[in-house]
Amino acid sequence: MAADETSIKVSVAARDRLAQLAAEHGTTIRSLVEDLAQGTPTQAEYAKRAELARAELASALGNAPSPEAEAKARALLERLDGAPHGSESDA
Secondary structure, eight states: OOTTOOOOOOOHHHHHHHHHHHHHTTSOHHHHHHHHHHHSOOHHHHHHHHHHHHHHHHHHHSSOOOHHHHHHHHHHHHHHHHSOTTOGGGO
16 A cells, blocks of 8 residues: 555445445546545535635625525525436426
8 A cells, every 4th residue: 555545444335335336437436435535525615615606796796695695595506406306497
């Protein structure tokens, strides 16, 4: 094992699922896990993105959205994220 590598322990079931997912994506478990780690923002990164979005909106609109508007937008995005694929929006 190289100096910049480590190992993680997961259940056999998790390992088998990762192997299946990797095979379906034509990759390895290692690449799948590394892509997940690199491609998933941390809470701090999400907060920074939100801060940048607020600044951009304030610049474009002349003021930042209210906390109520942000809450409505967040709720809409969460509903859309949880919507089943192939829903009426695809019709």
